Structures are given as structure tokens and as C-alpha cells.
Amino acid sequence: MLTADPAAAARYRDLRKATRDGGADETLEVLRAMSTDIRLRIVTMIDRSQLGHIGGDLSVTDILVTLFGAVLDVDPEHPHDPGRDRFILSKGHCAAALYSTLSHCGYFPDAELDTFMAPLSALNGHPNRRKVPGVETNTGPLGHGFPVAVGTALAARLRGENRRTVVVLGDGEMQEGSNWEAAMTAGHYGLTSLTAVVDRNRLQQGARTEDTKTLEPLADKWTAFGWEARRVDGHDHAQLLAAFAPSATGRPVAVIADTVKGKGVSFMEDRVEWHHKVPDQQQVHAAIEELSR
Numbered sequence: 001m002l003t004a005d006p007a008a009a010a011r012y013r014d015l016r017k018a019t020r021d022g023g024a025d026e027t028l029e030v031l032r033a034m035s036t037d038i039r040l041r042i043v044t045m046i047d048r049s050q051l052g053h054i055g056g057d058l059s060v061t062d063i064l065v066t067l068f069g070a071v072l073d074v075d076p077e078h079p080h081d082p083g084r085d086r087f088i089l090s091k092g093h094c095a096a097a098l099y100s101t102l103s104h105c106g107y108f109p110d111a112e113l114d115t116f117m118a119p120l121s122a123l124n125g126h127p128n129r130r131k132v133p134g135v136e137t138n139t140g141p142l143g144h145g146f147p148v149a150v151g152t153a154l155a156a157r158l159r160g161e162n163r164r165t166v167v168v169l170g171d172g173e174m175q176e177g178s179n180w181e182a183a184m185t186a187g188h189y190g191l192t193s194l195t196a197v198v199d200r201n202r203l204q205q206g207a208r209t210e211d212t213k214t215l216e217p218l219a220d221k222w223t224a225f226g227w228e229a230r231r232v233d234g235h236d237h238a239q240l241l242a243a244f245a246p247s248a249t250g251r252p253v254a255v256i257a258d259t260v261k262g263k264g265v266s267f268m269e270d271r272v273e274w275h276h277k278v279p280d281q282q283q284v285h286a287a288i289e290e291l292s293r
């Protein structure tokens with residue numbers, strides 16, 4: 001198990017203070033800077049490992065950054081604090097985005113990211129809760145993280161614990177039937193402390209989601225299952241922040257975040273091959289140059 005980086009954790013505490021206590025402009029500035037850092041780190045990690053799912057990593061970045069930078073009540077130096085909010089990345093193939101976010105927050109040292117997917121590294125291609133602090137449950141098989149999140153939120157209620165559970169799903173992942181059982185269960189129990197975020201980048205592995213199985217009208221489907229649906233631009237931190245406001249309806253909240261796969265690197269954006277293609281050296285330099293602008 002990796003251990004916290006105290007200096008990075010202290011920086012994260014300052015960052016959280018800024019997003020909590022600062023004005024709206026300062027909050028957004030901090031989140032945007034964090035997103036740039038995370039995207040750059042994703043590119044360098046995948047360049048080093050020559051493996052990963054870069055398109056989905058770049059589409060989910062602003063969602064993760066908004067959650068860890070301004071919403072979740074977590075302490076990287078006490079990753080098992082019973083009162084912490086719970087975060088589950090159900091689209092576990094985007095582990096590089098999660099790892100770079102966790103290390104940015106101080107859960108473990110940044111240098112560890114350079115071992116991503118190397119033999120014996122803790123940072124496997126899919127997140128492992130026994131190896132990486134901040135990972136609440138193992139994910140990778142699509143359709144597993146969401147049912148676990150529902151159980152986690154239900155357990156919190158049964159124990160009288162006042163904490164949030166947030167789960168991030170891929171839109172292609174929504175084709176797994178287990179997700180709809182989970183949605184039905186959470187709707188039935190009115191799990192208001194549960195938020196499900198769909199990274200709606202409209203691409204899955206090898207195809208557009210709508211060419212594979214029609215997902216729309218997605219908000220209506222969540223509503224029919226007893227959820228409050230909120231649809232936002234998934235790269236707009238202000239819209240995401242508003243969408244993560246707690247439920248006032250007694251229903252769980254589904255945030256449908258419209259995103260672009262490969263966001264931030266123009267030659268990767270909305271292109272199916274970048275699901276898990278690895279950039280060559282020229283492309284790495286171009287990506288870093290564009291993301292650093």
C-alpha cells in the first residue's frame with residue numbers, strides 16, 4: 001500500500017481552502033490549473049508506460065478535478081477515516097486520470113505515477129483498493145462500480161452516517177444491465193446522498209455509443225428510475241460545481257456530463273482510435289505543447 005505525501009497533502013489542504021473560502025473566480029482558477037496539471041500528467045504517464053486509455057482519461061479529468069478539488073470531503077493523510085465521502089470510478093480503465101488526481105491531492109508521491117502499469121507497481125491498469133489509498137473499490141469490469149456505490153450509500157444510511165457517495169460511469173458502460181438494477185435500487189430507496197456522474201463523451205471502445213446501443217434520452221431514463229437528472233457541460237467547472245450541489249428532492253442525483261473524449265488535445269478529440277492508442281513522441285510533444293498553452 002502506498003502512503004501519503006505530506007507536502008502534497010498540505011498543498012491540497014490549501015487548495016481546498018481556496019475553493020471553499022475563496023470567491024467563485026478563485027475557485028474556478030484553482031480548478032482550471034489543477035485540470036491542466038492532471039492532463040499533462042496523464043500524457044506523461046501514458047508516454048512512459050506505453051499503455052492506458054488516454055481518450056477517456058482526458059474526458060473525465062474536469063469531473064474528477066471538480067470533485068476532489070471542491071466537493072468531496074476527504075483527507076489524503078487519513079484515507080480510511082470512517083466519516084469520509086466515498087468516491088468510486090466505475091469506468092476503471094481510466095485509472096491514469098484517477099491516479100494523477102489522487103497523487104495531486106497527496107494520497108501518494110507524484111514520482112509513483114511513473115511506475116504506472118510497470119511490473120510490481122501498485123498502479124495497475126485498473127484501480128486496486130488494496131494497493132492504492134483513495135481507491136474505495138476495485139473497478140475494471142464495467143458495470144461493477146455503480147452497484148457497489150449503491151450498497152455504500154445504503155450502508156451509510158443504515159449506520160446513520162452523514163456522508164456522500166459519488167460514482168463516475170462511462171456512457172458506454174451504461175449498456176451493462178447491472179447499472180440499471182443499481183439505478184432502480186437507489187431510486188427505490190431514495191438514496192439522496194448518492195450522486196452518479198455519467199461521462200457522456202459519446203464514444204466507447206471502437207464505436208460511437210449511439211451506433212452501438214441508443215442511450216438517449218438519457219436524462220429521461222434516470223428520471224424514470226426515480227432520480228433527479230442534471231445535464232451539464234462536463235468541462236465547465238462552474239456547471240459541474242452547481243450540478244454537485246446536494247439533492248433537495250429526496251432523490252439520488254444523476255449528473256449527465258457532456259464531454260469530449262480526448263479533451264484538450266485537438267488531434268485526439270472525439271476520435272474513436274484514441275480510446276487506448278498510445279501517442280508517438282511527436283504526438284506527445286504536440287499534446288504537451290497544446291495542454292501547456
Ligand SMILES: Cc1ncc(C[n+]2csc(CCOP(=O)(O)OP(=O)(O)O)c2C)c(N)n1
Pocket residue numbers: 053055056057059091093094140141142143169170171172173174199201203204205261275
Ligand atoms: C464488462 C466489461 N466488458 C468489456 C470491457 C472492455 N472495455 C474497457 S473500456 C470499454 C469501453 C468503455 O466505454 P465508456 O464507458 O464509454 O468509457 P470511455 O469512453 O469514457 O473511455 C470496454 C468495452 C470491460 N472493461 N468490462
